Amino acid sequence: MRLIVNGASHEVAAPDHERLLTTLRDRLHLTGTKLVCGRGECGACTVLLDGAPAYACLTLTAACHGREVSTIEGLAQDGELHPVQQAFIDHDALQCGFCTPGQILAAVGLLDRQPHPSEDDVRRGMSGNLCRCGTYPKIVRAVLAAAEGGAGNG
Amino acid sequence: MAKRFVTTKVEVEGREETKVVELPTREPEPWGVDASLHIVGRRDKRMDALEKVTGEAEYTADVQLPGMLYVALARASVAAGKMQSLDLAPALAMPGVRGAITMDDVPGIKLDGIQVFDRTIHYVYQPIAAICADTQEIAERAVRAIHPAIERLPHVLDAASALAPDAPRVKPHGNLHRASPRVASRGDIAAGLRDAEVTITREYRTPVALHTALEPHGAVAAWSGDRVTVWESTQGIFNTRSDLAEAFELPLSSVRVVKNYMGGGFGAKNGASLAAYTAVALSRKLRRPVRCIFDREGEQTDAGNRTATVQRVTLGARRDGTLTAISLDATIPLGIGGWLSSPARMYSEMYRCANVRTSETFVFTNTAPMASFRAPGNVEGAFGLESAMDVLAHELEMDPLELRRRNYADHDQDKNRRYSAKHLDECYRLGAERFGWSRARSRKRDTSARVRRGVGMASLAWGAGGGPPAYATVRINGDGSIEVLTGAQDLGTGARTVLAQVAAEVLGAKLDDVRTVLGDTERLPFASNSWGSITTASVGPAVRVAAEEARDALFEAAAGMLDTEPNELESRDSEIHAKSSDRCLLFREVCEKLGDVMIIGQGSRGPNPEKTALSAFGAQFAEVEVDVETGRVRVLRVVSAHDSGRIVNPTLAESQLEGGIIQGLGYALFEERILDSRTGVPLNPTMHDYKIPTIGDVPEIDAFFVDIPDTVANHTGVKGVAEPPIIATAPAIANAVADALGVEVAEIPMTPWRVLGSVRGGSIA
Incomplete structure (x- = not known):
């Protein structure tokens, strides 16, 4: 089947029951998308599916035929970081970094739906992404700063 | 010379x-x-x-090598037993399965005192074999084809049952760790209690907490000739190297350990893990690179934990607040193994007191081994000591902060030596000021409202030199x-x-x-x-x-x-x-x-100064809201003041403080491993059922350093930052909850159920 990941087309021979997370990590070697809980509880494997956040661990690859999958590896364009990525760096919104790709894609999805979120909107919108290092206060700041900078309008 | x-x-x-x-x-x-x-x-x-x-x-989980094989672990489903037979043939016959190892492949290799893949079963989820296959999916399917015959034996799950007279033996020598009880004392506790004008005695309970690092334990191993390279998610590459060299009888120079990035450790990744032993053994046997990464269930059940404690505390004081006696009897179940982290430490170090006696009883149970978890011992001890200090302050009708100030320890009393530097007084002053402690304390409590507010504080110390x-x-x-x-x-x-x-x-x-x-x-x-x-x-x-x-x-x-x-x-x-x-x-x-x-x-790095204690200090202040109808506690804000010497990068250090406070908040309110009391099966080995804080639980946090270089400790003036912030959070929150409710909280996590219990058993009906 054909899978479009970060704008590039791939022919993948994934069995019907294979989840997108496995296809991305083990077949396409896109290891930026992380496996943490594997059952939709933590958000670490968040990707964008036709622009909307989706848990890659709960998404069947077979259901993605012809759809646009965006992973953390494809977020920077022409060597320019996405404003959300830059905001995470600027506000130290990461520690160990393991949840970071999922956090960033969840934030990109949130700002796309809601370009000018309140602090409460950010907390609600990001509440599906767990972080054990406890970078949450900085994540809130980073997402608000990215929104301020117009990240959700592009 | x-x-x-x-x-x-x-x-x-x-x-x-x-x-x-x-x-x-x-x-x-x-x-x-x-x-x-x-x-x-x-x-x-x-x-x-x-x-x-x-x-x-x-x-580590991202390392992919050509020809790499994947591992799934077979684990025990009973808390104690003897494996009569383990037939791997059905697994090995499956297409894509490349090999397996059992105890016989790793003779003499031990973790936490237990033979790796032991045929004697000591706890539920204990690994019993590893299957290696072309893909993770095949390996996992193959594991499901294994049905070991295990003769069940009686087990014990908690300290009380382990210490009962006719308890089943967890270890051949019995259920008490040899060092039990570990008693330490200074002065004369009996005299201290006689001198006391006010005495309080309480019992506190803390839960088994799970590290829940997002990256699980895991390793990839690849042999080349007689040398092996191991990628492992570890807090200590050299420790891992010596563990592996010893286990596989290799010179240190034949083991290369690599760890560039890791997705959290929090104390549970301090040497070669079961994943590393497994990957190295299988890679040696099959001459292919092998990857062994714990699944989430394995990580939550068999990757270390913070021990539970029961702490029986007696404090004696003069009317003016001067402590005359501190006594602790603690019981600490280790699981099947681990080391002796010490809740007593807080009791003997935190406050000036001539008469201190602590006794710690360490007990083996048929549960997974404990491991260091961010400020092990002090986190548990701080909950007991700092809760009891608030009870004493209440009895003395004294401001809890004032009570702590009156018992300020200006040197390390146990070893009778100076501190390299101690600015806890500055933490008290600045923390109270930024929190608005006096104002918040003097606010009138509305005892009829459904949602009630309270404030609390706690101190911390941690040897971080x-x-x-x-x-x-x-x-x-x-x-x-x-x-x-x-x-x-x-x-x-x-x-x-x-x-x-x-x-x-x-x-x-x-x-x-x-x-x-x-x-x-x-x-x-x-x-x-x-x-x-x-x-x-x-x-x-x-x-x-x-x-x-x-x-x-x-x-x-x-x-x-x-x-x-x-x-x-x-x-x-x-x-x-x-x-x-x-x-x-x-x-x-x-x-x-x-x-x-x-x-x-x-x-x-040069030597540390002689006859000097090197410690970091701090004080935390919390404000909470408690709904007395639902029992729900919401932390509104935390102010956290720290003395960790010079701060090299305030932004990164503050991130660590915030992270520690948030983990402490989880420990105070949500986090608790729950076992089925009959079988010992963990009931919440997922991230949905074992609750760590989410972004929605986070209060307003003002965490900062007094930032005074400690020129005695070392020539950079720096002390540690990572562990101190988690120590005081749970007691500060518990004291705030007690302040809000007017009844004490003696057990964490303060789940709605427990809070309601306190409310209904206390003076509020």
């Missing part, structure tokens, strides 16, 4: 050890309060952030770029960044020109585990010495080129200036003229 090797004391996770140290080639003057520093103390950005926001940072041995190399390349090489780890703490800041400061280099290289035993000089909040205080001084040596060499080379003397030179922004003239050279220009001459500085 001066001695080259001496011994010194180093404290790690509450344990003081004697270490041999090689004296550094130089011991620089401490950077004092007035030191003119430009890069140390600056809020630079995390230097590995770019790799992390682009998904390029390679974690670090120490030797630690080595660093600083080398300056032909283009003037600089590398700091040391075998330390960055767990997400920011070690990479702060070590580069130290080097850039000494060299007068632009921080952008400096790169820190960590995490490879084959290529880097030794540094110890990144545990006990020691990395910056241990390795930073070694980096400083190495950078000084490199700077001196660079200045000597530049002096010739600038027709002056080295001591006439200074550097800033990677540029060397002659003080007396306006002549200058870029580092790059000097190095290009040197050609292939590489400037290399070596540094090591």
Whole structure:
């Protein structure tokens, strides 16, 4: 089947029951998308599916035929970081970094739906992404700063 | 001739050890309060952030090698038993399965005192075999085809049943750890209690908490000839190397351990894990690279935990608040193994008191082994001690903060030695001021409202001085770029960044020109585990010495080129200036003229000062809201004031404080491993059922440092930051809840159920 990941087309021979997370990590070697809980509880494997956040661990690859999958590896364009990525760096919104790709894609999805979120909107919108290092206060700041900078309008 | 090797004391996770140290080639003057520093103390950005926001940072779970095989672990489903038979044939017959190992393949290799893949079953989820296959999916399916015959034996799950007279034996020698009870005392506790005008006795309970690092334990191993390379998610590459070398009877130089990035450790990843032993053994057997990564269920059930405690506390005091007696009887179930982390430490160290007696009983149970978990011992002890201090303050009708101030310990009473520095008083003052403590305390409590507010506080101490041995190399390349090489780890703490800041400061280099290289035993000089909040205080001084040596060499080379003397030179922004003239050279220009001459500085960490305790201190203040109808506790704000000596990078250090407080909040309110009381099966081994804080649980946090360099501790003035913030959070929150409700809380986590129990059993109906 054909899978479009970060704008590039791939022919993948994934069995019907294979989840997108496995296809991305083990077949396409896109290891930026992380496996943490594997059952939709933590958000670490968040990707964008036709622009909307989706848990890659709960998404069947077979259901993605012809759809646009965006992973953390494809977020920077022409060597320019996405404003959300830059905001995470600027506000130290990461520690160990393991949840970071999922956090960033969840934030990109949130700002796309809601370009000018309140602090409460950010907390609600990001509440599906767990972080054990406890970078949450900085994540809130980073997402608000990215929104301020117009990240959700592009 | 001066001695080259001496011994010194180093404290790690509450344990003081004697270490041999090689004296550094130089011991620089401490950077004092007035030191003119430009890069140390600056809020630079995390230097590995770019790799992390682009998904390029390679974690152990991301290592993929050609021909790599995947492992799934078969685990026991009973809490105690004897395996009668283990037939792997159905698994091995499946297409794509390449091999398996059992206990017979790893004879004598032990973890937490237990034979790896032991045929005797000690706890539910104990690994019993490993299956290796072409894909993870095949390996997991193959594991499901294994049906071991296990004869069930009676088991015990908690300390009370383990200590019952006719309890089944968990260990051949019995259920008590040999060191039990561990009793320590100073003064005369009986006299102290006689002198007391007020005495309180309470019992406190803390839960088994799970680290829940997002990256699970895992390793990838690949043999080449008689040497093996192991990627492992570890807090200690050199510890892992020696563990593996010993287990597989290899010279240390035949084991290379690599760990570039890791997705959290929190104390549970301090040596070779079961995943590493498994990957190395299978890779040796099959001559292919092998990857063994725990699944989430394995991580939540068999990757270490913080021990539960029961703490029976008696405090005695004079009417004016002077403590006359502190007594603790603690029971601590270890699971099937682990080490003796000490809740007693807080009781003997935190407050001035002549008469202290602590007794700790460590018990084996048929549950998974414990492991260090961020400030092990002190977190548990702080909940008991600091809750009891509030009860005492209440009895004395005294402000809880005032009670703590009146019992300020100005030296380490147990060992009768000075502190290198202690600014807890400043933490009390600034914390109370920023929190508005007096105002909040004097606010009238509305005892009829459904949602009630309260405030509480707690103190903390943690031995975070670090120490030797630690080595660093600083080398300056032909283009003037600089590398700091040391075998330390960055767990997400920011070690990479702060070590580069130290080097850039000494060299007068632009921080952008400096790169820190960590995490490879084959290529880097030794540094110890990144545990006990020691990395910056241990390795930073070694980096400083190495950078000084490199700077001196660079200045000597530049002096010739600038027709002056080295001591006439200074550097800033990677540029060397002659003080007396306006002549200058870029580092790059000097190095290009040197050609292939590489400037290399070596540094090591010197000994700690003698007869001196090196500790970090702090005080936390919390405000909560409690709904007395639902029992729900919401933390509104936390103010956290810390004394950790000089802070190299305030932004990164504050991130650690916030993280510690948030983990402490989880410990206070949600986190608890729950076992089925009949079978010992963990009931919440998922991230949905084992609740860690989400972004929605986070209060307003004001966490800061008094930032006074500790010039006695080491010549960089730095002490540790990582563990202190988690210590005081649970008691500060519990004290705030008690303040809100007017009834005490004696057990955490303070789930709605428990809070309602307190409310209904207390004075509020």
